[in-house]
Amino acid sequence: MKESTKMAQIAYKALDEKIGEDIKIIDIAGISILADYFVIANGSSLTQVQALVKNVQEQMHRAGYEMKREEGNRNSTWVLLDYGDVVVHIFDQEDRLFYDLERIWSDGKEVSLDEIAQEK
Numbered sequence: 001m002k003e004s005t006k007m008a009q010i011a012y013k014a015l016d017e018k019i020g021e022d023i024k025i026i027d028i029a030g031i032s033i034l035a036d037y038f039v040i041a042n043g044s045s046l047t048q049v050q051a052l053v054k055n056v057q058e059q060m061h062r063a064g065y066e067m068k069r070e071e072g073n074r075n076s077t078w079v080l081l082d083y084g085d086v087v088v089h090i091f092d093q094e095d096r097l098f099y100d101l102e103r104i105w106s107d108g109k110e111v112s113l114d115e116i117a118q119e120k
Contacts, residue, residue, distance in 0.1 A: 004029075004036035004085035005116050007065055011081075011088045012113050014059035015041040018051045020090070025116060026101075028108040036085045037116075038105060042096040046077065052090045053079045 008025050015023050020041035029036040043049040057067065065083050072079035077095045081088040089101060102110070 002036070002119065005119050006063075007060070007083055007086040008037040008039055008116055009113065010059050010063050010065070011039040011056050011083075011086060014056040015039070015052055015088075015090070017059075018043075018048070018055045020052050021093070022096075024102060025111050025113065026105050026108040027111050027116075028105055030109075031105075031107045035082075035087045038087050038089060038101065038108070040089045040091075040096075040101055042091040042093050044093060046075070046092060049077065049079065049090055049092055050074060053081065056081055056088055056090070 012023055012025060020043060023041040026038045026040065027036065028034065028038055041052060043052050060067065060083060067081055068084050069082040070080065077092040078099065079090045091099070
């Protein structure tokens with residue numbers, strides 16, 4: 001399994017642990033040099049968005065992955081966590097609908113947690 005796949009799994013599970021809503025993994029490796037995967041989720045409130053961000057940061061750090069860059073802050077309704085091969089986008093509900101990354105990156109392939117777990 002490639003490293004980016006492990007990273008996407010950890011991010012997904014961290015979001016799921018804090019009840020992130022509508023978690024998606026989009027494989028963009030074939031269409032972009034930005035990353036291999038986008039992991040996208042939203043929270044139902046600003047407090048939940050921050051809890052999601054904190055849990056992803058903690059779980060990725062525990063697994064030994066260093067964040068390259070963070071965009072957004074404690075009061076943001078969209079936080080981007082850049083881990084190099086995996087970029088995690090965490091929104092509130094309104095901003096997720098407004099920015100609609102799934103549509104923008106529709107050339108990428110949405111994959112399930114089970115699908116990437118089976119990658120070699």
